[in-house]
Amino acid sequence: MTDRELLELASKACGLEEAKMRIEFNQWNPLEDDGDALRLAVKLRLDIGFEKLHTVSVWSDPRDGWIIEHCDDGMGADISEKTRRAIVRAAAH
Numbered sequence: 001m002t003d004r005e006l007l008e009l010a011s012k013a014c015g016l017e018e019a020k021m022r023i024e025f026n027q028w029n030p031l032e033d034d035g036d037a038l039r040l041a042v043k044l045r046l047d048i049g050f051e052k053l054h055t056v057s058v059w060s061d062p063r064d065g066w067i068i069e070h071c072d073d074g075m076g077a078d079i080s081e082k083t084r085r086a087i088v089r090a091a092a093h
Contacts, residue, residue, distance in 0.1 A: 001092075003031055009092035014043045030088050037084040046090055048083065056083045058090040 007029065030037035041048060047059035056079065 006088050006092045007031065010040060010088045013091045014040060030091075031084055034080060034084065037087045040091055041087045044091055046087060048087070050079075056086050058083075058086040 049057045
């Protein structure tokens, strides 16, 4: 699935019709923007957890289980990127 498809599904999941329009103009992108990702997680009431040194997990629905992203450099630079991606994947799911 492409990033564009993930963003469209995530915006649909949380009822953000304006977000879908803003995707067109690169104004809403929780894959790249921490604020957009946090608002998405709050809107959908996602649980976010950090386990071990290389894993971020997002819980979306008991039937779906955890959405897991593994980080290449532990809790270093890419933890924010992996957390945003896990949030969007959970929302799109």
